Amino acid sequence: MKTSSLFVLVLILSGQLALAQSPLTISGKVLDRASQQPLEYATVKLVDAQTAELISGTTTDANGMFSLETTHKNFTIEVGFIGFVSRTLTDFDISSGQLKLGAISLEEDTETLDEVVVQGEKSQTVFKLDKRVFNVGQDLSSTGASALEVLNNVPSVTVNIEGQIRLRGSAGVQILINGKPSVLASEQGNALGTLTADMIESIEVITNPSAKYDAEGTSGIINIVLKKEEKKGLNGSVTLNTGVPNNHSLGLSVNKRTNKFNLFSQLGVGHRTFPREYKTINRDLTDNTAISSIGDSDKNETFFNIILGTDYHINAQNVLSLTGHFAYEIESEYADTEFSERDADNSLISQWNRNEVTEATNPKWQYELQYKKDFTDHEDHTLLFSALGSYFGKDQSSEFENTPFFGETNLSEQQQTRTDFKEGEYTFKLDYTHPFGEQITWEAGSQYVITDVTNDYAVSDWADNRWELNPDLTNVFDYMQKVLGVYSTAAYEGDKFGVKLGLRVENTDLQTELVNTEQENNRQFTDFFPTLHSSYKVLENFSLQAGYSRRISRPRLWDLNPFFNIRNNYSIRTGNPELMPEYTDSYEVTGIYDQEAFSLNAAVYYRYTSDVVEDVSTFEDNVSISMPMNIGINKATGLEFNAKYYPTDWWTLNGDFNYNYFQREGEFETTTFDFNADQWSARMTTKFKLPADFDFEVTGNYRSSYQTFQQEVSDYMFVDLGVRKKIMKGKTIVNLSVRDVFASRISESETIQPEFYLYDYRLQGRFITLGVSYGFGKGEAMEFSGQKRF
Structure with missing residues (x-):
């Protein structure tokens, strides 16, 4: 009798443990409240309700949809997007291992726009395996500046009074626009002045280009990446x-x-x-x-x-x-x-x-x-x-x-x-x-x-x-x-x-x-x-x-x-x-x-x-x-x-x-x-x-x-x-x-x-x-x- 009771107790505990460890699927859709359009790349975070530590997270797709899984039970959900008021969700209806949040509407927040601009101001250099990426940002001395003046602020690059571009002190630089040759960057066109600071997203400095890039340019390649905003x-x-x-x-x-x-x-x-x-x-x-x-x-x-x-x-x-x-x-x-x-x-x-x-x-x-x-x-x-x-x-x-x-x-x-x-x-x-x-x-x-x-x-x-x-x-x-x-x-x-x-x-x-x-x-x-x-x-x-x-x-x-x-x-x-x-x-x-x-x-x-x-x-x-x-x-x-x-x-x-x-x-x-x-x-x-x-x-x-x-x-x-x-x-x-x-x-x-x-x-x-x-x-x-x- 004791053995059978113990066996039953083990089965009950095992079942409860298995149930506790089965993953919970969380899904939903994030919308712009004003236009009711989906928000792509909105962030969805699962945060521990007691410690406030991040458990997991994801971003929405082109249709504003998201889905993630967790085995945690005590959590809150934070939904956010740049330029919008973030929302924190705490009340849920979980059914059969599913948490369907439905449509989550975010409201535009003008109070945070100034903060967003400030975050975009720092020009940072990111190092990759075969290049450096200089994010232009909002450098003050670039006010009213052309691409040539912006280049003159990029590490390793100098531009002389005649507009000749040098990389590490050497001429023979290949200038690309969005990764391709362009009349805007050619010597004959003299047209870099038509590209201005506000149009430039980043500048890639490639002193030793990989074989993927055009072999032209003995001292390297400078690739000017133009902005192409995709905000809703x-x-x-x-x-x-x-x-x-x-x-x-x-x-x-x-x-x-x-x-x-x-x-x-x-x-x-x-x-x-x-x-x-x-x-x-x-x-x-x-x-x-x-x-x-x-x-x-x-x-x-x-x-x-x-x-x-x-x-x-x-x-x-x-x-x-x-x-x-x-x-x-x-x-x-x-x-x-x-x-x-x-x-x-x-x-x-x-x-x-x-x-x-x-x-x-x-x-x-x-x-x-x-x-x-x-x-x-x-x-x-x-x-x-x-x-x-x-x-x-x-x-x-x-x-x-x-x-x-x-x-x-x-x-x-x-x-x-x-x-x-x-x-x-x-x-x-x-x-x-x-x-x-x-x-x-x-x-x-x-x-x-x-x-x-x-x-x-x-x-x-x-x-x-x-x-x-x-x-x-x-x-x-x-x-x-x-x-x-x-x-x-x-x-x-x-x-x-x-x-x-x-x-x-x-x-x-x-x-x-x-x-x-x-x-x-x-x-x-x-x-x-x-x-x-x-x-x-x-x-x-x-x-x-x-x-x-x-x-x-x-x-x-x-x-x-x-x-x-x-x-x-x-x-x-x-x-x-x-x-x-x-x-x-x-x-x-x-x-x-x-x-x-x-x-x-x-x-x-x-x-x-x-x-x-x-x-x-x-x-x-x-x-x-x-x-x-x-x-x-x-x-x-x-x-x-x-x-x-x-x-x-x-x-x-x-x-x-x-x-x-x-x-x-x-x-x-x-x-x-x-x-x-x-x-x-x-x-x-x-x-x-x-x-x-x-x-x-x-x-x-x-x-x-x-x-x-x-x-x-x-x-x-x-x-x-x-x-x-x-x-x-x-x-x-x-x-x-x-x-x-x-x-x-x-x-x-x-x-x-x-x-x-x-x-x-x-x-x-x-x-x-x-x-x-x-x-x-x-x-x-x-x-x-x-x-x-x-």
Whole structure:
């Protein structure tokens, strides 16, 4: 009897224990109370009712649905979404192991919007296996800034006064927009000024790209990722900027999100002025004669810029996107330059004034069709196809007038140039990613890029009361380049160790022709580009990364096109149709240390570059002609530090330091040259959160002097600052920024050769911008304006 009773008791307890451990399924749907539309990515948390610790959680799908399981019995449920009042549920009706919550409505909360904006302000750098992602945020000094100015605030990146982008002190950077080549980032388009700070989501700095990326760019890749908001309902912002010198613009960003469609658009109109001061000296050291110039110019630009796009969610696994970007610029430039010619005794021989008036129109457009398929077996199992087309045109005319006021010159009294430039680029790309479990990923894909350019350039001189075409300086240059690339990568990422191997093969078919003189230069070659990346987590807050990649830098259009720019008849730059590509083998090791108040990233790198492209100057009759040429090899060893420190909640320090030691070896005109040199750059930014919702930021920049094959380039230092005030609970933001506060960002170089001496000086000056931005719907206030490169 006792045994049977005990047996029955064990059965009862076992049944109760099994019942207690059976999982409880919780399900429901989260809606926007005002529109009754589903909220995707709303968070649902299960919290222990006694300890308030998180038990588990999930997010809603595209239909606002969620489902999760738990064995806990004493819990509460918290439901939240950005910009909405969170709800906590405590009373439940559990039936047959099911807790069906039904529809849960959330109400929009304007009180939290200011907090959301604040959270988005910190620009953070995220390290991945083969790249760094710099989240732009709302940096104060970016007020009224273009993509070039934003890039100048990114660790490892510098932009000089002429708009040339360098990565770790080296040129040869491949600029991508949303992972693809773009006319907006091309040297010919000069259109990065039409991309403004408010349009940029993040910037990816890839110093050692994997084989998945285009092999173009010896020093690496910078990928600018544009914003494409997907908040429910109608959202957006409107901005107004004004500045000195002229920097006036109006911008509008609008986004409409429904269950099936995401419609987005950005519009900008404005007028800008870019002043410049310059000075040059050409001295013949054989007879000590010299010609110098000093002057200033104003480049004015009226621009119109619009982006329109839509994402069509066919279903949960398939999305079709169509995007168009159109920009139109009307340019005018006025330059006034005084020239002086002196003899060996420094006595003035002649003096004249050269006046320039240039007018141009620049239409630019880009369109893209993209299809993405997400497979159901894994969230990272994807297939992506995109077709992109772009066009840039320039219709430009310049008139030059030489007015002697002492002595005589051998120049034409008047000259004029005409440029009819057309560039079309078409990119077709296919990428496939297949994860095998959570640790192994295989990628494969291909890309085909076609670039078709025609540049019709003519120079005419005024003689015998009529314009006469100068045949020596007039020609039509046709350029056609086709690059086909295929790649495959395999990656393993464990809890502590990760490795990624890749191989890319690219075939290049390049054809150039000077039509008038029937000079052709055609070449075709195939290259292999292996890559290797690895990472190891030494401690929870300390990791090591190592990488290797082989890169190519193909000659740019303007490096190949042998036209003569006659803006200054005594300092001329021309292209070289015989130019060959550079090749670089790049190695680096990076250490990443991160804790709550301090983070430090240190890298050691080495780059070996063959057939280095440098501008080489030749000299005759006091006229210098600069032409790019392949000159020897370069061995560069570098050290880089990026650090961020938060002394208090209201004070942030951010520093960036890069040192580069290089060895140049080669031969020019049968003379061997070997030299060692170095260069370094540093940037320090400090930010303060002040009372009454004021923010203040100061950034100091320094770039050291450095040496090239023929030149000595001087150092410079400049300071940017910004002030911001939030009003209306963060829905309206007033910004003030001053770039180059002391007008000290000066480009200065000297070329000292046995037979001649060249000096070049350029100053762009101070820019002050005041901006007001208002966000409506769930949109956040932002900035809209910008500068562009010359």
